[in-house]
Amino acid sequence: MSRDRGEITVRVFRYDPERDDAPRYEVHRLPRRPHMRVLDALNLVYEEAPDSLAHRWYCGTKKCGECALSVNGAPQLGCWEPALDEMTCEPLTNFPIVRDLVVDTAPYERLIMELRPFLSRSVRPAFPERLPHAGMAAAHRLSKCIECNVCTAAVAVKSIDAAGVNWWGWPGPAALVRFARFALDPRDETERSDLARRAGLAGFPDFPSLAGICPQGIDIAADALAPARRALFGEIPPPPAAPEMRRVFVIARGFSAFLNLSEALHRELCAAGALEPLAVDGIDRAFRLTL
Ligand code: SF4
Ligand code: FES
Missing domain, CATH: 3.30.60 (Wheat Germ Agglutinin (Isolectin 2); domain 1)
Incomplete structure (x- = not known):
C-alpha cells in the first residue's frame, strides 16, 4: 500500500492537571495524507476531538520551536517529523504540563535569562561593523538554535522537588547552547566564568542521547559544550559520563x-x-x- 494512503493510529495524551485526577489517552484513526507530518495529524485530532486538544505550534516550518513534543517517547519537532503509522504523542519530557501537549517553559526560560544570553559591550561599535568570519563562526553556528528544548528533553534532570525541576548546577543543553552562543562571541565582554561555574557547565555530563538530536543540526557537544568549556576554563578534564x-x-x-x-x-x-x-x-x- 502507498505510504500516502490508508490510516494511521494516534494515541494522544490528554490531561488537565487543574481538573483531572489522572491523564488518559485518546485513540484516533486518521486518514493518511501525502507528506503527512506529526503536526498535521495533531491538527486533525484537534478538529475531531470532542473537547479540543491543547497543542502548540506557530510557523509550521522549523523556525519557532513551539511544536516540540514527545512521539513514542522521543523528543522532536511535530512540524518537521513524518507522521508514523502508530504513534503516541505526549508532552515534552522534563517540562511541567499545562494541558494535554502544552508544557510550561517559563521556569527554564528564567534560568536562561540568568545566564545573560545577550551581548554586553562597553564601546559602541562603528556602523556597519566588520565581523571576521573566522572569529564569528562558532557563535553564528549556535545562533541557529530555535530554542525548541528538544535537546533538554533528551537528558536526565539532576533533582526535583514539589515545585518542579531544579535546573541550577545542571542546566540542560538548551540553556548551555544559548550561554555558549555568547561565550564564544568575540564581541562579548561579560565575565562568564563564574556564571558558567554556578550553572554547572564543566560538570554537565556527556549525554550520548544528544548526538544528532538537534533539528537545527547543532552538534551540542562539539559545537557548544566543548568550545565553551575550553574558552572559559582552558584544558580541563572531560565531562563525566552520562547517568543511566x-x-x-x-x-x-x-x-x-x-x-x-x-x-x-x-x-x-x-x-x-x-x-x-x-x-x-x-x-x-x-x-x-x-x-
Ligand atoms: S540546540 Fe537544537 S535542540 Fe536544543 S534548543 Fe536549540 S534548536 Fe532545539
Ligand atoms: S511550528 Fe514552528 S518549529 Fe514547528
Missing part, C-alpha cells in the same frame, strides 16, 4: 510532568519513600511525588 536514566510520569504538589530521572535519583527518591506508584492506564511508570 528512565522516563517516568510524576504528579507532584506543584506540577506534573514526564521526567527523565537518573537511576541514582530514582533510587534516592524511592529509598526516601517519595515516589508512590500510581496506576495510570497507558503509562508503565507513573508516580505521585510526596515531597
Whole structure:
C-alpha cells in the first residue's frame, strides 16, 4: 500500500492537571495524507476531538520551536517529523504540563535569562561593523538554535522537588547552547566564568542521547559544550559520563510532568519513600511525588 494512503493510529495524551485526577489517552484513526507530518495529524485530532486538544505550534516550518513534543517517547519537532503509522504523542519530557501537549517553559526560560544570553559591550561599535568570519563562526553556528528544548528533553534532570525541576548546577543543553552562543562571541565582554561555574557547565555530563538530536543540526557537544568549556576554563578534564536514566510520569504538589530521572535519583527518591506508584492506564511508570 502507498505510504500516502490508508490510516494511521494516534494515541494522544490528554490531561488537565487543574481538573483531572489522572491523564488518559485518546485513540484516533486518521486518514493518511501525502507528506503527512506529526503536526498535521495533531491538527486533525484537534478538529475531531470532542473537547479540543491543547497543542502548540506557530510557523509550521522549523523556525519557532513551539511544536516540540514527545512521539513514542522521543523528543522532536511535530512540524518537521513524518507522521508514523502508530504513534503516541505526549508532552515534552522534563517540562511541567499545562494541558494535554502544552508544557510550561517559563521556569527554564528564567534560568536562561540568568545566564545573560545577550551581548554586553562597553564601546559602541562603528556602523556597519566588520565581523571576521573566522572569529564569528562558532557563535553564528549556535545562533541557529530555535530554542525548541528538544535537546533538554533528551537528558536526565539532576533533582526535583514539589515545585518542579531544579535546573541550577545542571542546566540542560538548551540553556548551555544559548550561554555558549555568547561565550564564544568575540564581541562579548561579560565575565562568564563564574556564571558558567554556578550553572554547572564543566560538570554537565556527556549525554550520548544528544548526538544528532538537534533539528537545527547543532552538534551540542562539539559545537557548544566543548568550545565553551575550553574558552572559559582552558584544558580541563572531560565531562563525566552520562547517568543511566528512565522516563517516568510524576504528579507532584506543584506540577506534573514526564521526567527523565537518573537511576541514582530514582533510587534516592524511592529509598526516601517519595515516589508512590500510581496506576495510570497507558503509562508503565507513573508516580505521585510526596515531597
Ligand atoms: S540546540 Fe537544537 S535542540 Fe536544543 S534548543 Fe536549540 S534548536 Fe532545539
Ligand atoms: S511550528 Fe514552528 S518549529 Fe514547528
